[in-house]
Amino acid sequence: MPTSDSRLKVKRDGAIVEVQFRDRNILDEANIQQIGDEVKAIIEAETAPKLLINFTDVDHLSSAALGTLITINNRVRALKGQLRLSNIDPQIYQVFVITKLNKLFEIHETAEKARASFK
């Protein structure tokens, strides 16, 4: 579970767990590792997790962070859950388009729309 040293802000809305980042820049490899570990702990505490990752206030992320998102996506799928991403800055969204990861992830403009999309 997130602690005072957590890199995440976590809130629950019914069955949906929404995660936001405390860092504006998701670049540091140790931080990315920690984020991956924390999200893994959150989703593994759920059955069929409904996870929303909200990128509000995130200014930069690296390809290592994309790798962690893919790992999270695989874990959510293995648990028969659903993953949504939202509030991605337009410049960062370009990173998803260039790498074609916008095809892999279900990305919504707002957290509200993402929450409404869970089945």
Added chain:
Amino acid sequence: MTQPAEKPASDAADLRIRNARGDIDSAEERLLTLMAGQGYGDAARFAVRLAFEEAVINAFRHGHKGLPADTPADISLRIGPDEAVIAVTDQGPGFDPVTVPDCTLDENLEKTSGRGLMLIRSFMSGVRHEMGGRRLVMTYRKDGETAEG
């Protein structure tokens, strides 16, 4: 007879950094400060910062694989009014960029690494490899022209 001092066309810095967040952040801050001084906007600084980050991580993670953890990489910044040229040189054995797989192919889409070089090529105007792959030279042109260099 001495010539009158002229403002240099480019701002330059040569840095040697280790694989530590503080070193990388300091170099990035220097880069962004030089770019701001030459009038580059937010989109340019986003692109160059992203490319710089990926290049440095590649140098340490792949270039220096098997080398002592404190092996430094060299950074050259030449920031002019029209283009910014950033070179990252590692001390590894080099590599052949042609052998890097295309991360956008369906079979590679879920791989958790291998996107750095593609992002660099996409966000920068020109990219070239020198010294057998040990040195990556990236150019960002303010006019937004994109062409492989």
